Amino acid sequence: MRRPSARRTGVAGWFLRHLQLLPVLLLVAGALLDYNTPPHFSAEAFYTAAPMTAAALLSLRATVLAGIGACAADLALLAHFGFIADSGGLSELAAVATVSAFAVVVNRLIHYRDVQLQSVRRVALTVQRAVLPQPPAVIGPLRIAVRYQSAVADAQIGGDLYAVQDTPHGVRCLIGDVRGKGMEAVKTVDVALGVFREAAEEEPDLVRIAARLERALSRESQRRTGVERVEGFVTAVLAEIPHSVAELRLVNRGHPAPLLLCRGEVRAVEPSGPALPLALADLGPDMDRVDRVPFPAGATLLLYTDGLTEARDGSGAFYDPVARLAGWEFAEPDALLEALLSDVVRHTGGGITDDLALLAVTRAAQSADPVRRAAPGA
CATH class of the missing domain: 3.60.40.10 (PPM-type phosphatase domain)
Incomplete structure (x- = not known):
């Protein structure tokens, strides 16, 4: 009996499990890139992507932690290069903090949508079982x-x-x-x-x-x-x-x-x-x-x-x-x-x-x- 679909199922499951590590990978990659590039290069895109990715994939707690980690990493690198008091540095940190806060809101909206959809599905299946x-x-x-x-x-x-x-x-x-x-x-x-x-x-x-x-x-x-x-x-x-x-x-x-x-x-x-x-x-x-x-x-x-x-x-x-x-x-x-x-x-x-x-x-x-x-x- 053929088994290619079973292998595809295993690959898909492995991918979904490891996809949850993406926010951490984004933070680590952003910090390494920021540290090993010229001072005026910013990895702000990585810091903002991490909490938004967590909002879509993970729980509220994980999203908050990703936001805190993004702000902490950005703050640490700004301090390392001496931009902590610079207006550009403060603007960058404010942007990362704002996106992190917005990620929490997005996470809650996704959660409430999923709860509502699951409720509708339960009603639909209950009706189906009553009819059949x-x-x-x-x-x-x-x-x-x-x-x-x-x-x-x-x-x-x-x-x-x-x-x-x-x-x-x-x-x-x-x-x-x-x-x-x-x-x-x-x-x-x-x-x-x-x-x-x-x-x-x-x-x-x-x-x-x-x-x-x-x-x-x-x-x-x-x-x-x-x-x-x-x-x-x-x-x-x-x-x-x-x-x-x-x-x-x-x-x-x-x-x-x-x-x-x-x-x-x-x-x-x-x-x-x-x-x-x-x-x-x-x-x-x-x-x-x-x-x-x-x-x-x-x-x-x-x-x-x-x-x-x-x-x-x-x-x-x-x-x-x-x-x-x-x-x-x-x-x-x-x-x-x-x-x-x-x-x-x-x-x-x-x-x-x-x-x-x-x-x-x-x-x-x-x-x-x-x-x-x-x-x-x-």
Whole structure:
């Protein structure tokens, strides 16, 4: 398994840790430069850069200490060259002291902005978790796990959604991705989940569930204005696992193909025919069809949003879950999702740029090994 992204993560972490030493390096470099150059040369730029750098990178205490150090170094060199009483020297010292004081103000402004942003992010994630409740971990022979990884870009609430429901027709699952972010996306997620929960209980097949979702989401998009009225669509996959048949039934509406993992093999379950995302049926004929594939004991269904396949490494290469997961086996879906998220972080070098929802359903083997055999990237 490839590891270049892991090395990039280590280099980035090393750089960030040592970047905090920059204010000290600026002070030392300024003092040495000032001491070893002609008397009329000034290293004032280094003395003022040190507290401003500390303001952006370090705590309030470190910023104050950097300001004091800058003033002390400048004062010591002015005294050494006999400029302490000179008007030019006093002007230079006043400039360094003024910038140091301003650095403290900047540090506080950055701190308050970060506190406010973190508060908004917590609210956004709380709303997200309220809209997307945790599904049951076990339904009969099925083991279920979900993960929602938010990119929290600008503290926006994402539009990824998932649901799992045990019905008289089997265990039915939904994963989807609403175009856009923010409260409009949350409204669409709420509509989709509400319709799915009701339709999953009542409708005899997935095509009819998709039709009800289509009608509801089309009505929702018609209530919008501007470009959202035209582009307020949802890509989605509907899955059904019957209680009495080791089979998996799928309806794909323009969403990334689900993955089926079994005995170390990984394959994408591509739809047998193209279909438009939900809320776009007016643009083309009704193309919904149910694809059926075997779902034996020990197999795992992995549903995901495009935050997984659009994750890029430093060279711009997209994450390929089929290639990355091939050859690895997991007894439980939780172990699979933990390993998958860790591998995505290694691939991207430490973070994701889009929200990511994962839903894994494993049909338990009769003698399942409780120990995870291996993990991607290990």
